Amino acid sequence: xxxxxxxxxxxxxxxxxxxxxxxxxxxxxxxxxxxxxxxxxxxxxxxxxxxxxxxxxxxxxxxxxxxxxxxxxxxxxxxxxxxxxxxxxxxxxxxxxxxxxxxxxxxxxxxxxxxxxxx
Amino acid sequence: xxxxxxxxxxxxxxxxxxxxxxxxxxxxxxxxxxxxxxxxxxxxxxxxxxxxxxxxxxxxxxxxxxxxxxxxxxxxxxxxxxxxxxxxxxxxxxxxxxxxxxxxxxxxxxxxxxxx
Amino acid sequence: xxxxxxxxxxxxxxxxxxxxxxxxxxxxxxxxxxxxxxxxxxxxxxxxxxxxxxxxxxxxxxxxxxxxxxxxxxxxxxxxxxxxxxxxxxxxxxxxxxxxxxxxxxxxxxxxxxxxxxxxxxxxxxxxxxxxxxxxxxxxxxxxxxxxxxxxxxxxxxxxxxxxxxxxxxxxxxxxxxxxxxxxxxxxxxxxxxxxxxxxxxxxxxxxxxxxxxxxxxxxxxxxxxxxxxxxxxxxxxxxxxxxxxxxxxxxxxx
Numbered sequence: 001x002x003x004x005x006x007x008x009x010x011x012x013x014x015x016x017x018x019x020x021x022x023x024x025x026x027x028x029x030x031x032x033x034x035x036x037x038x039x040x041x042x043x044x045x046x047x048x049x050x051x052x053x054x055x056x057x058x059x060x061x062x063x064x065x066x067x068x069x070x071x072x073x074x075x076x077x078x079x080x081x082x083x084x085x086x087x088x089x090x091x092x093x094x095x096x097x098x099x100x101x102x103x104x105x106x107x108x109x110x111x112x113x114x115x116x117x118x119x
Numbered sequence: 120x121x122x123x124x125x126x127x128x129x130x131x132x133x134x135x136x137x138x139x140x141x142x143x144x145x146x147x148x149x150x151x152x153x154x155x156x157x158x159x160x161x162x163x164x165x166x167x168x169x170x171x172x173x174x175x176x177x178x179x180x181x182x183x184x185x186x187x188x189x190x191x192x193x194x195x196x197x198x199x200x201x202x203x204x205x206x207x208x209x210x211x212x213x214x215x216x217x218x219x220x221x222x223x224x225x226x227x228x229x230x231x232x233x234x235x
Numbered sequence: 236x237x238x239x240x241x242x243x244x245x246x247x248x249x250x251x252x253x254x255x256x257x258x259x260x261x262x263x264x265x266x267x268x269x270x271x272x273x274x275x276x277x278x279x280x281x282x283x284x285x286x287x288x289x290x291x292x293x294x295x296x297x298x299x300x301x302x303x304x305x306x307x308x309x310x311x312x313x314x315x316x317x318x319x320x321x322x323x324x325x326x327x328x329x330x331x332x333x334x335x336x337x338x339x340x341x342x343x344x345x346x347x348x349x350x351x352x353x354x355x356x357x358x359x360x361x362x363x364x365x366x367x368x369x370x371x372x373x374x375x376x377x378x379x380x381x382x383x384x385x386x387x388x389x390x391x392x393x394x395x396x397x398x399x400x401x402x403x404x405x406x407x408x409x410x411x412x413x414x415x416x417x418x419x420x421x422x423x424x425x426x427x428x429x430x431x432x433x434x435x436x437x438x439x440x441x442x443x444x445x446x447x448x449x450x451x452x453x454x455x456x457x458x459x460x461x462x463x464x465x466x467x468x469x470x471x472x473x474x475x476x477x478x479x480x481x482x483x484x485x486x487x488x489x490x
Contacts, residue, residue: 010330022448070153084141084142113150114154131464
């Protein structure tokens with residue numbers, strides 16, 4: 001007897017992530033990578049020509065982009081510390097301790113770098 | 120039948136670079152962005168440049184910057200490869216193009232170390 | 236049911252013999268504070284539309300049969316209460332799986348992948364005469380969380396990577412494989428890693444994390460996948476050092 005099955009496959013388009021807040025946040029997290037690359041390219045310019053770099057970052061549009069890059073980097077730090085330690089198979093309390101230390105290191109580095117920038 | 124999805128991939132290499140760049144960026148990016156992209160015109164270009172900017176004129180400082188630039192570029196471009204997959208964009212050659220760009224940034228940043 | 240209230244559910248219907256595509260149909264249900272979505276579906280089947288198809292068995296969140304999408308979120312119908320949806324809800328079959336009929340999906344991909352990852356003890360040569368194979372509480376703790384899986388498939392419905400690429404082995408199957416990789420009585424890790432090392436293995440995962448969010452047993456598949464990536468990466472380094480990459484594996488080569 002011929003089968004009466006006719007499974008219906010729901011196609012996944014390119015906009016699947018728009019319907020769910022969790023997916024939207026995931027896409028936000030992933031799209032921060034565009035700014036990561038942007039910062040890389042800017043700092044590459046800094047390595048080669050600090051003066052043209054300084055002139056470029058004074059431009060208001062670039063300034064705006066850089067502000068977005070700063071926010072993106074903060075979101076990257078937060079999400080990175082929330083997710084990455086899970087690669088270690090450790091009990092919850094030890095994971096929490098690792099995340100705490102990562103924040104301590106980050107804040108210490110940031111404070112030191114900013115202090116040395118101003119001195 | 121040979122199925123390309125069933126071979127051991129080279130993904131661990133890119134994942135390793137992604138992980139290194141992601142961790143480097145998580146720790147250092149906010150401070151470096153604030154310091155270099157916002158404060159540099161005021162504290163780096165003046166007569167008595169800040170200590171951090173002086174550090175970036177030394178070999179060690181420039182090596183640090185080059186490492187930061189190349190590793191975060193690998194991290195960002197690896198994410199972009201997967202992001203393009205997620206939105207079903209640009210199927211053919213996206214990985215090759217992105218990783219080629221990351222390689223280019225790496226080579227340039229290494230060349231940039233000695234230019235001081 | 237003293238204070239019975241009425242509520243509108245929009246249920247996705249699909250009859251493969253009649254319909255070309257699924258559609259939503261509205262149904263009014265009676266409910267009180269103890270009514271689960273499974274109760275509501277059973278009420279409709281008994282009283283309103285006897286041809287409504289859905290899977291269920293235990294009614295207590297342990298068999299993993301009654302997974303559906305409620306307002307677009309993968310849920311066990313028996314563990315989700317109507318009282319939390321005072322303005323009504325939509326009920327759809329689990330996302331990312333082919334729909335067979337109404338709320339029933341074809342899980343054969345998922346079952347195949349579980350089989351491919353060999354979730355059982357491999358290579359242990361002990362015999363019953365050797366006595367019980369004991370484990371310390373610490374050895375148990377290494378995999379205990381990952382052994383909670385009830386194979387309900389909610390994580391597959393939550394995983395966009397499985398939706399985009401149905402050849403991806405997916406959260407639950409890899410979590411189950413990892414559970415045995417971590418078991419001190421098991422010696423099959425390298426065998427399973429050959430399947431995990433592939434593009435359709437752990438490397439399709441981009442750590443969206445929604446699988447762990449929807450898991451009704453908190454088995455945390457996202458963490459398992461992440462740990463498998465670390466294992467797979469170490470395995471990759473080892474195989475490069477030993478110059479013998481296992482290029483091809485049996486999974487997916489059935490045709």
